[in-house]
Structures are given as C-alpha cells and as structure tokens.
Amino acid sequence: MSIVEMSKVLSNKARVDVLAWLKNPEKNFPPQVNVPNFDDGVCVCHIQNKLGLSQSTTSHYLSMMEKAGLLIGTRIGKWTYYKRNEEQIEKFIQSLSSEL
Amino acid sequence: MSIVEMSKVLSNKARVDVLAWLKNPEKNFPPQVNVPNFDDGVCVCHIQNKLGLSQSTTSHYLSMMEKAGLLIGTRIGKWTYYKRNEEQIEKFIQSLSSEL
DNA sequence: ATTACATATCGAGAATTATCAATATATTAT
DNA sequence: ATAATATATTGATAATTCTCGATATGTAAT
Numbered sequence: 001m002s003i004v005e006m007s008k009v010l011s012n013k014a015r016v017d018v019l020a021w022l023k024n025p026e027k028n029f030p031p032q033v034n035v036p037n038f039d040d041g042v043c044v045c046h047i048q049n050k051l052g053l054s055q056s057t058t059s060h061y062l063s064m065m066e067k068a069g070l071l072i073g074t075r076i077g078k079w080t081y082y083k084r085n086e087e088q089i090e091k092f093i094q095s096l097s098s099e100l
Numbered sequence: 101m102s103i104v105e106m107s108k109v110l111s112n113k114a115r116v117d118v119l120a121w122l123k124n125p126e127k128n129f130p131p132q133v134n135v136p137n138f139d140d141g142v143c144v145c146h147i148q149n150k151l152g153l154s155q156s157t158t159s160h161y162l163s164m165m166e167k168a169g170l171l172i173g174t175r176i177g178k179w180t181y182y183k184r185n186e187e188q189i190e191k192f193i194q195s196l197s198s199e200l
Numbered sequence: 201a202t203t204a205c206a207t208a209t210c211g212a213g214a215a216t217t218a219t220c221a222a223t224a225t226a227t228t229a230t
Numbered sequence: 231a232t233a234a235t236a237t238a239t240t241g242a243t244a245a246t247t248c249t250c251g252a253t254a255t256g257t258a259a260t
Contacts, residue, residue: 010103055236
C-alpha cells in the first residue's frame with residue numbers, strides 16, 4: 001500500500017477515529033454480548049453506533065480499512081469483528097519514516 | 101496539523117512526489133540560474149516543469165504544502181524557492197507514531 | 201511609468217469521495 | 231422452509247478535491 005493510497009484512507013475523521021478507538025476497546029465500547037472479550041476486535045454494530053453513520057457507510061469504511069491493511073476483520077456467526085492490524089500499521093509508519 | 105488534515109495533503113501523488121524530489125534537489129532538478137545553490141530550495145518553475153501540471157495548480161499545491169508545514173517557501177526577487185521543512189515533517193511522523 | 205516575467209489567487213467544470221437508502225447475502229432461530 | 235438479524239453490496243446524490251485558464255500581484259528591467 002503506497003503512501004498516497006494509505007493517506008486517502010487516513011484522510012477521513014471517522015476512519016482515524018475508529019483506529020484510535022480500537023486501541024482501547026474496553027474503554028471505548030460497551031461489553032460484547034456474543035463473545036467473551038475483545039480478542040477478535042469490536043462488533044460492527046458497536047462501531048456504527050459510536051460513529052453515528054449509516055450501516056452501509058460504516059461497513060464500507062471498515063472493509064476499506066481492512067483492504068488497506070489497517071484492520072483485521074473476523075466473522076463469527078452473524079457478526080463481524082474488527083481489530084487493529086498492528087503489524088501493518090507499524091510497517092506503514094516505518095515506510096513513512098523512510099519515504100517521506 | 102491533525103492526522104486527517106495532513107493525510108489530505110499527502111493523498112495526492114504530485115504532492116508526495118515533490119516531497120520526495122526535494123530530498124535530493126541536485127539529482128532531481130536542473131541547476132538553478134538565479135541563485136548559486138539549492139540552499140533555499142527549488143524554483144517553482146522547475147517543480148512545475150517536472151510535475152507537468154499547470155502553473156496555477158503547481159502554485160496551489162506548493163502553498164498548500166507550506167501551509168501544512170511540509171515545505172518552506174522563500175521569495176528571492178521574482179522567484180519563489182521551496183524546500184522541505186524537515187523539522188515539521190519529523191514532528192508529523194512522530195505524532196503518527198503515537199496517535200495512529 | 202511601462203513592460204516583461206514569475207508567482208499567486210479566482211472562478212468554474214471535471215473527477216473523486218462521502219454518504220445514504222434500498223437490496224442482497226450470510227447466518228441463526230423457529 | 232421461513233423468518234429474523236447482522237453485515238455487505240449496489241446505485242444514486244451531495245460534498246469535496248482536482249485542475250485548468252484567466253486575472254491579479256509583486257518584482258525587475260527599460
């Protein structure tokens with residue numbers, strides 16, 4: 001993922017907010033109902049509630065962020081959980097450090 | 101400058117190219133005519149030539165980058181020279197490291 | 201003062217991104 | 231099988247960004 005393409009993903013407050021919230025799910029989201037913890041991330045519906053955006057926009061943003069390598073999505077039953085992809089986020093920061 | 105605002109500036113190939121070219125002006129631009137070296141940066145007209153964009157777009161992008169803190173512009177006579185603002189670029193990378 | 205040139209700003213249309221409602225798909229419960 | 235629920239995808243409009251030509255401003259030469 002190039003700097004330009006990654007920057008496009010990061011040039012939106014909602015998406016940067018999600019990334020920040022997912023640093024500390026316990027603090028930023030209510031307890032999950034259908035799984036015991038946040039190990040696989042946060043349920044889409046919780047993220048949508050907090051964003052205050054429509055379901056379709058929320059889903060779109062999350063999959064865009066996954067495609068960019070910022071998030072990891074996991075489907076469990078009817079639900080999809082998203083968490084940060086720390087490895088890739090770190091790689092991006094490294095590439096910025098050297099390329100920018 | 102927030103991550104979102106800075107990312108907007110970086111989400112364009114032309115602007116990221118300029119930033120990269122200015123890392124090594126001697127290599128990426130012809131010698132300057134009206135000043136002896138690249139100490140104050142590169143003349144707008146050289147950047148415009150290399151970008152292949154219109155004069156107005158080039159000027160717009162450069163001032164946008166200066167406003168974001170990525171570049172430093174210096175007017176000398178009729179010409180304006182732009183160079184990288186290394187201090188601010190480094191600060192941005194640091195803030196990404198902690199906030200992202 | 202006038203002209204010439206480099207850059208900046210303005211105004212407008214084209215291209216892209218944001219965002220929604222509607223619909224489709226996947227999964228579970230009945 | 232059917233219904234219910236969560237998420238994904240599609241199609242459309244609104245908002246933003248891109249990009250240009252035209253014009254304005256600043257500086258130097260005549």
